[in-house]
Amino acid sequence: MKNLIDIKHASVRRNNKLILNDVSFKIDKGEHTAILGPNGAGKSTLLNVCSMEIHPLWSDKLSIIRFDKENISKEELRTHIGVVSGLIFQMCNTTYSVTDVVTSGIFSSIGLDFHHNITEQDIINTNKSLLNNYCEHLADKTMNTLSTGEAQRVLLARALVHNPELLLLDEAASGLDFPSRSHYRKALENAINNNKTIIMITHELSQILPQINNIVLMKDGKIYKQGSKENLLTEEILSNLYEQKVYVAKKNGIYSAWC
Numbered sequence: 310m311k312n313l314i315d316i317k318h319a320s321v322r323r324n325n326k327l328i329l330n331d332v333s334f335k336i337d338k339g340e341h342t343a344i345l346g347p348n349g350a351g352k353s354t355l356l357n358v359c360s361m362e363i364h365p366l367w368s369d370k371l372s373i374i375r376f377d378k379e380n381i382s383k384e385e386l387r388t389h390i391g392v393v394s395g396l397i398f399q400m401c402n403t404t405y406s407v408t409d410v411v412t413s414g415i416f417s418s419i420g421l422d423f424h425h426n427i428t429e430q431d432i433i434n435t436n437k438s439l440l441n442n443y444c445e446h447l448a449d450k451t452m453n454t455l456s457t458g459e460a461q462r463v464l465l466a467r468a469l470v471h472n473p474e475l476l477l478l479d480e481a482a483s484g485l486d487f488p489s490r491s492h493y494r495k496a497l498e499n500a501i502n503n504n505k506t507i508i509m510i511t512h513e514l515s516q517i518l519p520q521i522n523n524i525v526l527m528k529d530g531k532i533y534k535q536g537s538k539e540n541l542l543t544e545e546i547l548s549n550l551y552e553q554k555v556y557v558a559k560k561n562g563i564y565s566a567w568c
Contacts, residue, residue, distance in 0.1 A: 311338040312377060313389075313475050313506060314359050318370035321354050321363055329354045329365065330530040336523075338474065341501065342508045343517045346527035347551055352510045353394075355527070356477050359508070361386055376474070387417045391468030391505075394479035398464060407447045407455070407463050411435050414467035434470050441503075442466040442496040458489025465496050469505070476500055478509040482516050494518060514542060519562035526550050538564065 314336040321329035329351045336342055344352045357363035358373070361383045365371060375381050376389050391414065401410050405420035412427060412435045413420050421427070439445040444462045452460060461481060468476060482493050494516075501507060501520050511517065517524075517538065524541045526533040528550055534541055542564050547555040557566050 312336075312374065313338055313340075314508075315372070315374040316355075316358060317372040318368060319355075319358055319365040319373065320368070320371075321351075321358065321365050328530050329358065332530070332532055334359075334525070334532070336475075336506065336508060338506055339504075340523050341506060341518070341521040342523040342525060343521050344508065344510045344525045344527060345512070345514075345547075345550070346533065350527040351530040352527050353479050354530075356394075356479055356508065356510060360390055360392055360477055388471065389473055390475045390477060391471070391473040392477045392479075393461070393464045393468050393481040394477075395483075398460065401452050401460070401464060401467075404451045404453060407444065407450050407452060408435060408439070410452055410463060411438055411467045411470050414438075414470040434472070438466040438470040441499050442469065443492050456489070458485045458492065461485065461489070461493060462496055465493070465500075469500060474504075474506060476505050476507045478507065478511075480510055480512070482511070482513070490516070514557070514564035514566045517542075517564060542566075 314334065316334045319329060319332050320327055332355060334355060346352055354363060358365055375386055400419050403420065409421045412431060415431055416425055439448055442462050442465050444459065444466055447455065447459055447463060482490060485493060497507065497518055507521065522537055524538055525535045526541060533550055534546065542557060544555055544557045547557060547566060553568055555566050555568055557564060
């Protein structure tokens with residue numbers, strides 16, 4: 310099994326507070342993972358360490374191996390990962406066309422500029438990604454005219470256009486209505502069927518696909534528990550995690566939770 314991410318003893322400090330505290334986190338290819346926890350638990354910080362957007366504090370115990378390399382460059386890492394986050398959503402809310410935004414994922418940019426050399430293969434990959442993520446009909450629209458659900462699918466197409474191995478989703482499906490959730494779930498299933506590994510942050514258990522079985526629970530900058538859905542998505546464990554009574558139900562392989 311190929312190792313994609315292997316982080317040992319990572320800590321991140323911000324404003325004299327440890328927001329990630331001695332965390333170790335390992336993901337192999339095909340080990341689809343959902344990260345849950347209260348606001349401020351360190352979930353986004355952990356994903357940002359995975360993508361090299363944040364660098365942890367140095368210590369003699371720290372070790373980070375990404376895609377079997379200890380010193381991978383950020384430029385090379387970008388060829389292996391695709392990212393969808395709230396920050397990218399905000400940055401892409403522009404007058405750029407949907408097609409340009411999806412194509413720009415090849416260059417890890419937001420939109421296209423004069424120095425981007427678009428090849429025929431880039432155009433083919435863009436059209437394929439639009440099709441696979443159910444947004445080919447949006448190709449000529451501008452990003453700032455899209456609904457939230459449409460924009461989220463476009464950003465997923467952007468994240469996948471360069472055929473990455475690993476997809477990092479930071480609350481990428483928040484604020485979607487029921488039809489949009491269904492479209493988004495089908496797009497993620499397409500990604501999994503095309504051998505992408507998914508790590509997602511979510512507050513909604515219903516967004517955790519049946520194919521995602523590795524659950525990481527975070528609290529106070531640490532990994533609280535890690536294991537299977539069956540073992541961790543229980544009322545007792547989630548109530549302790551959120552320090553509030555949480556009710557859990559399961560139907561057709563999909564979990565839901567409420568307070």
